[in-house]
Amino acid sequence: MKIVGINFTKINAEKLEENSNQKLNIKSNIDISDVYDVKYEFLNLKEALVGVKFTYLVNYEPNYAKISFEGIVVFSVAKEESKEILDSWREKKVLDAFKVPLFNTILKKSNIKALHLEEELNLPTHIPMPSVKAGQTEQK
Numbered sequence: 001m002k003i004v005g006i007n008f009t010k011i012n013a014e015k016l017e018e019n020s021n022q023k024l025n026i027k028s029n030i031d032i033s034d035v036y037d038v039k040y041e042f043l044n045l046k047e048a049l050v051g052v053k054f055t056y057l058v059n060y061e062p063n064y065a066k067i068s069f070e071g072i073v074v075f076s077v078a079k080e081e082s083k084e085i086l087d088s089w090r091e092k093k094v095l096d097a098f099k100v101p102l103f104n105t106i107l108k109k110s111n112i113k114a115l116h117l118e119e120e121l122n123l124p125t126h127i128p129m130p131s132v133k134a135g136q137t138e139q140k
Contacts, residue, residue, distance in 0.1 A: 001101055002076045004049060006109050010070035013117040017064050025061040026126045030054060030106055035089035037082065038074055048082035050075045052102060056110040058126045065123050069110050073102060 031054065038049035051074050058067040077085065081098075088095050094102070111127060118125055 001081070001098070003101075003105055004074040004076050006071060006073045006105060008069050008071040008109075008113070010068075011113070011117075012069075013065075013067045013121060015065045015121045015123065022062060022064075024064055024124065026058065026124070027061065028056070028058045028126055030056050030103055032094055032102075035085060035094065037086060045076070047076045048079045050077055050082055050085055054106050056106055056114075058114050060123065060126075065121065067114050067117055067123075067126075069113065071106075071109075073105055075102070 032052060033055060034051075034053040036051050036053075038051045040049055051072055053072055054070070056069045056071075060066065075098075077098075085095055085098050088098075115125060115127075117123075
């Protein structure tokens with residue numbers, strides 16, 4: 001399975017409140033809205049192309065901020081695997097063997113973009129960032 005491309009079709013980030021004295025609860029979620037066969041008449045590929053429409057949401061609760069992405073990921077897979085993926089989607093299920101690389105691809109692209117938007121809106125990061133603490137020494 002190879003990633004052919006990933007593109008965002010919609011990006012939205014908004015800060016709903018300026019000051020929040022409440023403890024923030026930050027949740028993220030991936031939603032798959034469609035899995036489909038990508039038609040390509042001009043290419044002579046031995047593999048099939050599968051497209052996936054997704055939404056990635058970072059929600060700062062209670063009602064503090066929201067960041068959302070909509071996009072499409074296109075994978076190149078064996079024709080037999082494509083049939084399995086599409087048959088599984090007819091029941092609104094994503095095969096585990098396909099879900100892991102799909103979610104990792106979405107997370108990689110979306111988290112980088114979300115971190116940039118969080119910095120622009122002065123929001124806390126939704127994932128822990130590495131940090132150095134006093135008294136830590138370099139390991140050799």
